[in-house]
Amino acid sequence: MERQIYQARWVFPVNGPPLEDGIVEIEGTRIAAVYGGAHSRAIDLGNVALVPGLINAHTHLEFSQLRAPLEPAAPFTDWIRAIMKSRFETEQPVTERIHQGISECLSAGTTTVGEIATSEESLRLFNADSQVPRAVVFRECLGFTPDRKAGQEQVAAEFLEEPIRPEALQRLFPGLSPHAPYSVHPDLYLNLVQQARDQGVPVAIHLGETSAEYDLLERKEGAFVDLLSELGLWDPEILQDGMRMTDYLAPLAELPAALAVHGNYFGPPEWEFLQGAPAISVVYCPRTHHYFGHPAHPWLTMIEQGINVALGTDSRASNPDLSLWKELLFLREICPQVPTELILECGTLAGARALGFAEETGSLEVGKAADLALIQLPEEAGGGTGSDLLLDSRSDVARVMLNGVWIN
Numbered sequence: 467m468e469r470q471i472y473q474a475r476w477v478f479p480v481n482g483p484p485l486e487d488g489i490v491e492i493e494g495t496r497i498a499a500v501y502g503g504a505h506s507r508a509i510d511l512g513n514v515a516l517v518p519g520l521i522n523a524h525t526h527l528e529f530s531q532l533r534a535p536l537e538p539a540a541p542f543t544d545w546i547r548a549i550m551k552s553r554f555e556t557e558q559p560v561t562e563r564i565h566q567g568i569s570e571c572l573s574a575g576t577t578t579v580g581e582i583a584t585s586e587e588s589l590r591l592f593n594a595d596s597q598v599p600r601a602v603v604f605r606e607c608l609g610f611t612p613d614r615k616a617g618q619e620q621v622a623a624e625f626l627e628e629p630i631r632p633e634a635l636q637r638l639f640p641g642l643s644p645h646a647p648y649s650v651h652p653d654l655y656l657n658l659v660q661q662a663r664d665q666g667v668p669v670a671i672h673l674g675e676t677s678a679e680y681d682l683l684e685r686k687e688g689a690f691v692d693l694l695s696e697l698g699l700w701d702p703e704i705l706q707d708g709m710r711m712t713d714y715l716a717p718l719a720e721l722p723a724a725l726a727v728h729g730n731y732f733g734p735p736e737w738e739f740l741q742g743a744p745a746i747s748v749v750y751c752p753r754t755h756h757y758f759g760h761p762a763h764p765w766l767t768m769i770e771q772g773i774n775v776a777l778g779t780d781s782r783a784s785n786p787d788l789s790l791w792k793e794l795l796f797l798r799e800i801c802p803q804v805p806t807e808l809i810l811e812c813g814t815l816a817g818a819r820a821l822g823f824a825e826e827t828g829s830l831e832v833g834k835a836a837d838l839a840l841i842q843l844p845e846e847a848g849g850g851t852g853s854d855l856l857l858d859s860r861s862d863v864a865r866v867m868l869n870g871v872w873i874n
């Protein structure tokens with residue numbers, strides 16, 4: 467197979483500094499060389515940047531048909547009520563909605579996703595098609611009352627036995643997602659984490675998304691007690707007295723990979739724990755975080771402490787679209803002091819680490835899969851370094867390559 471050789475105004479390998487007039491060579495499905503300079507046979511892509519395919523570490527593709535985030539955004543428990551209602555109102559088949567979400571991810575330059583699924587359909591779709599992002603599909607489990615435990619453990623076990631085609635084995639993995647502390651019985655949580663550990667698969671859980679979670683765990687009061695009571699699910703005996711968020715983080719430390727999704731309200735106790743638990747990554751969903759109006763997210767503090775922070779869009783129920791690229795532009799806008807390279811790393815290599823794909827993708831390194839996003843840079847901006855230009859509000863994803871093949 468002939469080698470593909472591309473020249474771009476800027477190449478961002480992520481594992482090293484940006485390269486002006488960079489060359490990326492691709493042999494088959496793999497990256498064969500990355501350097502600054504020239505090559506007589508290179509195809510000049512023009513005023514563009516090549517970056518690793520973006521990694522959306524947290525989404526729920528089954529909500530991809532929504533045209534606008536659900537309301538109200540606050541209080542959070544009212545948004546939960548809205549999403550429960552929305553599930554019953556959707557007539558479009560789930561497979562169509564997931565397909566829609568996959569297409570949207572790809573056109574936004576996303577080549578790897580951490581998908582939360584409420585059925586086996588999503589895993590089957592990712593398994594059946596070859597032009598789809600690499601993925602960890604986490605089966606969501608919900609059940610706050612003890613009577614739900616056995617059924618949900620069975621659901622999880624069956625999901626982990628779903629067959630995966632040999633062709634998809636390198637790019638598709640199952641995982642488990644106990645939903646959140648307010649929706650999963652503590653024993654069910656521990657049993658699901660144990661199942662994941664036994665099978666060597668990752669776990670994702672929504673954690674520290676709202677301050678109301680702390681009210682529930684530490685004092686058994688607040689908005690989640692009201693919500694659970696309204697649903698006829700509240701029993702104060704379910705939770706031990708004086709629980710801590712770190713009680714939920716601790717079991718995750720023994721897994722090959724785990725995602726603490728959101729961590730909006732994580733503070734020193736959680737940070738300290740995470741520093742000693744390198745298998746656990748935090749997934750920050752910037753525009754979803756903004757939609758709910760939470761105070762500033764501690765992502766930079768966590769990165770300074772050596773904690774791996776990946777990025778996600780979450781679903782269209784709390785975000786206007788599924789573009790991870792727009793998450794990067796949003797971070798540039800709200801945190802102008804943060805280096806472009808750091809923001810890009812969160813949306814690429816950190817996501818690959820979080821999902822267990824770091825050997826395969828997340829940076830433009832020789833031997834890794836040729837997953838690329840091609841970013842059109844603003845035309846009139848003549849000067850400036852690649853770092854100045856990349857996250858300019860006018861930059862946009864123009865094309866995406868998956869395993870050495872341009873798919874749009």
Ligand SMILES: [Zn+2]
Nearest residue numbers: 526672780781
């Ligand atoms: Zn979520």
